[in-house]
Structure formats: C-alpha cells, structure tokens
Amino acid sequence: MKIKTESSAKKKTSLLCGFVLENSNKVLGLPKFDSKTTASLNQSIKDMEGKLGKLNIIPLSGKNPVQRIMLAGLGKKENLTKDTIRFVSGKIAQKARELKLKEFSIITPPSFVNEPISSISQIIEGTKMALYKFDKFKAEKAESSPDLTIIVSKSNKISKAIKTSEIIANGAIFTKSIANLPPNECTPTTLANFAKTVSKKNKMKCTVFSEPELKKKGFGGISAVGQGSTNQPKLIILEHNRGPRNEKPIVLVGKAVTFDTGGISLKPGAAMDEMKFDKCGGCTVLGIMKAVSELKLPVNVVGIIPSVENMPGGESYRPGDIIKLYSGKTAEILNTDAEGRLILADALSYGEKHYSPKAIIDFATLTGACIVALGNNVAAIVSNDEKLKKKINEASKRTTEEVWELPLNQDYMDMIKSDVADMKNVGIGRAAGTITAAAFLKNAIEKTPWTHIDIAGVAWTQGATKEKSYNPKGATGFGVRLILDYLQNLKN
Helix, strand or coil, X not given: CCEEEECCCCCCECCEEEEEECCCCCCCCCXXXXXXXXXXXXXXXXXXXXXXXXXXXXXCCCCCCECEEEEEEEEXXXXXXXXXXXXXXXXXXXXXXXXXXXXXXXXXXXXCCCCHXXXXXXXXXXXXXXXXXXXXXXXXXXXXXXEEEEEXXXXXXXXHHHHHHHHHHHHHHHHHHHHCCCCCCCCHHHHHHHHHHHHHHHCCEEEEECHHHHHHHCCHHXXXXXXXXXXXXXXXXXXXXXXXXXXXXXXXXXXXXXXXXXXXCCCCCCCHHHHHHHHHHHHHHHHHHHHHHHHCCCCEEEEEEEEEEECCCCCCCCCCCEEECCCCCEEECCCCCCCHHHXXXXXXXXXXXXXXXXEEEXXXXXXXXXXXXXXXCCEEEEECCHHHHHHHHHHHHHHCCCEEECCCCHHHHHCCCCCCCCEECCCCCCCCHHHHHHHHHHCCCCCCCEEEEECCCCCECCCCCCCCCCCCCCECCCCHHHHHHHHHCCCC
C-alpha cells in the first residue's frame, strides 16, 4: 500500500471519500461539484444522516475526474474521540478493497474535527491496520491493498507525519503477524530469530540467552517453566541506543509464552488453542522495538522478552516445587499455570540490575481475572510510581488504547506470602487475581519506577471485544501505539 498527499480534491481517483457529521448537511472539505452531483450528494447525506461508520457511495458521470464519491459517517460532533477517524478510515479502506479498487482518496477533515496532523495519523493507522489480514496459511490470499491518497492542505509537517504514522502502524501489524502464528510455527527459538532479524535490519544490539546460560546465570523462573518442553526457553534482549550516552534507558519487558497448556496444572481443553496468544506481551515489545529503531527516536530503550513453552511432561516443574528466581528470592509453586509471573520476575530483576533504568514497563497476558474485572476493551495497569503512571495514562488518552489502574497495597502483598518460601505464585483463592499476580512482580523490583500492564483481555479479539475496523479477528497489537506515544513524549 502506497500513501501520498494531494492538495486538490478534484484529482483523478476511483473513489473520493469525505466525512460527514451526524445531522450535518455537508461533507467536510468536499469541493463544489455540478448541480446534478450536488443534488445527489445532498440526498445521500440526508439518507445516511452521518451515522457513525455508515458508508454511502455515489457514482459520478464519466466526465468527472472522480469516478465515485463515498460519504463516511462520523457520528455526532460531541461524541467524537481520537479514535473516530481511525475507525471510520478503516471502514473506508475495507470497502475500497471489497470493490477491488487499485487506489482511493480520503479528504482530511478540517481542524475543528481534530488537529490536522492527528487526523492524518488516524487515517493512516486506520487504513493500514484495517487492511491487514492473517492469511499466511490460506491458499486463497486477501486482495492486494489499494493505494491511498490523502487530500490535505500543504504543510511542511505532513510528510513527516505520514512517515511516522506508517512506521507506527507497521509496528502494530508486525506484532499482530507474529502473535497470530500457531505454536508449531512460533517457538521460543523462532521468536529469537525474529528479534535477530529485526536487530540486524535496524542496527540494534541483540542478545539471546539459551537454556544452559539461563541456568548458569540463575534465571530460575524461566528455566523451571521451560524445562517441560522440547522447545528450549530463551531470554531475548534488544537494545536501541540513540539517546545521550549517560542517559538511563527505558526497559520494556514482554511475556512470551509461545504456547501455554498450563503445565501439570493443565488448562481445560475448551479454547486452549487461544493460548498461542500467550506470547502477545513479547510480540508487543518486538513491535515497539522495531518501530523505535525505524523512527530513530533519540532515546535509549531496552526490550527484554522471556520466552518459554509451558508443557506437561516428565521434566516439567510441579506444584509444590520451590524455585529460586534471578532476584535471589524463592517462590513456592502452587499452580504451574501461573507461569507468566515467574518468567517476568526473572526478566524484571535482570533489567533493573543490568541497566539501572529510569523506568520499567511490562506487558503480559497474565490473568483471566483481568478479563473478569475489566472485560475485553481495557487493560489493567498496576504501578509503583505516580509520574510514570500519569505519562502512560496521557498516552492512553491520545492513542485510545485504554488502561485502568488497579490498587496494590501491603494487604495484597501479604496475600502471596508463603509458609515455606519468600512468596507463592498464586494468591488466596480467586480473590484479586490480577493484583496478586502484580504483587508477585513487584517483589522483583527494588527501587525503579515500574508499571505492569495486563493485556489478557485486549491482546486478541474475544467474545466481548468492541468492533474496531482496524482490529480484524485475531491479535490486536495492543500496546504498540500506546508505548510509542509515551516514548515520543518523554521530554514533555
């Protein structure tokens, strides 16, 4: 898909798309046409009423450079969000591909709808992500994506905004494409190879610890969880160093369980196939690191991805085992399906000890309890630092990747105390499952500002997932746009 800009809305195009607000009598930014076309437009506007996501197409005569005009409803002006144009643009792009068009054009709405640069970003992100389809294993592939022309007033910042938005959208698509892979096609070794390819192409440092090194260096959590599988565990580290040499980095940690059976504490068979998505946290970090390097952001960022396959077998770790984590603390295993916190704890401790970061952010499809609490459209965050939490919340509002804070006080920390070890890997019954998992992680952090993001409900489309044109069925890439926005605004 190629993207370019044009200042004239009367350029030659197969499909010219303009936005319409609900209860409005005009198309935002559309130029004047002949009386016959104007009459058709007015009737079409009246028929569609500008309802959110509704599309109307008006064919024009052969004399016009524009073959068709598409009206796209934005809904009520007072209900506009920073996601509206992204959502509707995705609808437009999918319709253009359905019509088998080679190209189409979208008129950027005036600034009273959104800031021009923001609108362009939403259009690009919406169209590119909506046209993504996971068809790697299908004989019949998706139709090729049509090219997009954005009709916009000339601006020196436009070309930069387009390039930035394309990189961000591609980062999310890259995350989706890996997260959607089945477990037989994506093992910890495969994930490590993806990281090596990304690092080589984008000149990042890449380090991969394999099983012997993990055991030797004391990664007890990663080693224990991974020992039941013939696919050996890996710890993947990517380093982007474009900030000041002495500036402490931001460390991003992502859980990547390439398939989670639950181990000895075996999961029920229903929907176990979805456990290929238990690697989404790690895939998010990969997508972010790819985009960070392509954007050449002047910051220091380290991505750490502990990756395992959690399988039952003769070598599997067991309920009742006591393991020693990288931090030196011990953990009593009560449930082998609470494995993500074990591998994350090792990675968090390593990240803090070796990089002395100014902040650590982790992503994990960690708990089903998060889905019970917040559903499929909002991620949970738990943090030990008000400033970091505020920055992430601000990025959440700008990107509409929604988060909601859960508390973490001493009462919750007490719920994971063990009689025979420093802590246990589950809390008390089903109470506060998301928070007690975060409490386990907090034990891995000594003093660094830290935020945990539980993406169990939002990492892939599930039963109660809100329809978003730019999130077709499967992995959503949640967190990529959120953290890239956070990193771009670090100095603000």
